[in-house]
Amino acid sequence: MISVATLGSHCSLQVLKGAKDEGLKTILVCEKKREKLYRRFSFIDELILVNSFSEILEQRCQSTLEKNNAVMIPHGTLIAQMTSEQIESIKTPIFGNKWILRWESDREMKEKLMREANLPVPRPVTNPKDINNLVIVKRQGAAGGKGYFMAANEQDYDKKRNQLISDGIISEDETLYIQEYAAGVLAYLQFFYSPLKEEVEFFGVDQRHESDIEGLARIPSEQQLKSDKVPSFNVIGNSPLVLRESLLDEVYRMGENFVEASKKLVAPGMNGPFCIEGVYDENAKFTSFEFSARIVAGTNIYMDGSPYYSLLFNEQMSMGKRIAREIKIADASNQLDIVTT
Numbered sequence: 001m002i003s004v005a006t007l008g009s010h011c012s013l014q015v016l017k018g019a020k021d022e023g024l025k026t027i028l029v030c031e032k033k034r035e036k037l038y039r040r041f042s043f044i045d046e047l048i049l050v051n052s053f054s055e056i057l058e059q060r061c062q063s064t065l066e067k068n069n070a071v072m073i074p075h076g077t078l079i080a081q082m083t084s085e086q087i088e089s090i091k092t093p094i095f096g097n098k099w100i101l102r103w104e105s106d107r108e109m110k111e112k113l114m115r116e117a118n119l120p121v122p123r124p125v126t127n128p129k130d131i132n133n134l135v136i137v138k139r140q141g142a143a144g145g146k147g148y149f150m151a152a153n154e155q156d157y158d159k160k161r162n163q164l165i166s167d168g169i170i171s172e173d174e175t176l177y178i179q180e181y182a183a184g185v186l187a188y189l190q191f192f193y194s195p196l197k198e199e200v201e202f203f204g205v206d207q208r209h210e211s212d213i214e215g216l217a218r219i220p221s222e223q224q225l226k227s228d229k230v231p232s233f234n235v236i237g238n239s240p241l242v243l244r245e246s247l248l249d250e251v252y253r254m255g256e257n258f259v260e261a262s263k264k265l266v267a268p269g270m271n272g273p274f275c276i277e278g279v280y281d282e283n284a285k286f287t288s289f290e291f292s293a294r295i296v297a298g299t300n301i302y303m304d305g306s307p308y309y310s311l312l313f314n315e316q317m318s319m320g321k322r323i324a325r326e327i328k329i330a331d332a333s334n335q336l337d338i339v340t341t
């Protein structure tokens, strides 16, 4: 029997609940400090306790996973806590395409893939001297928005960067990535590509709530001007959004273009869940600043199924369950090698 394994964080509850609902065995790689939390959930069949997630590279974890015919579901925590080399060296089959995760972590590769997919991306600014519109300054990898800041010009950039260095949030030698700020309504578009059906499914949309940029918006400008704190974009949670129906055609097109571009640049392509993240401006024009090449935590809001999946499935279908369904179908038809890498 196949089992589904993941790291205890991010969207692991949703993923393992979905797998259990599909009749698969569930395994959680769990940090000892979180054991109490995860023991609360009876749909988790087995815990592999670790001090740190990098222990999944060790023989003890690998052999337990192998013994259980596990498929590992990658999520944001895996990317945030392990290097691309470490992820690529995991022996357990990874759902989707583990090679594309490097493209998510590396800013230049990310931009290349987004351009190949024809996604309208914000203009990158290579030298702080060239900042003449509002920009957002980001760290490498999936930092979840922590330590990001906005700057209006070079002087502003230097001041905030120095402040974050002295606060110990970023290091002196850290290469920061500067990009024009795109204003509008945030929309994180969640998709699933089934390599078995060769079809893109649109699952849902979420918005992220980020601290303390949202906190700043709640105080009057007089107090904002007096504050010299650098607000960050640290994700605290997510909430649902539905789009104007007239936008859906373009949403599907973006998802399909992304899948096509991925097939060209990083075989076997964008299999499984992914997310295109950006903003709609006042003309409903979408600008995309980011993608995630795996399940995003924003899908947690639809554990009972999403509005758009209720149009495609006559049953409650979470993203976790959709992943498990794909694994089950692939296993039954001896095609697990198509849905994993």
Ligand code: ATP
Pocket: 076, 122, 136, 138, 141, 142, 143, 144, 145, 146, 148, 179, 180, 181, 182, 183, 186, 208, 210, 233, 277, 279, 289, 290, 292
């Ligand atoms: P994750 O991997 O968790 O998605 P990340 O560290 O790669 O996060 P981004 O998603 O690129 O970070 O950015 C974090 C947040 O910063 C976004 O959710 C959004 O609110 C804001 N943001 C990023 N880029 C832009 C932009 N160009 N214009 C406006 N807002 C932006």
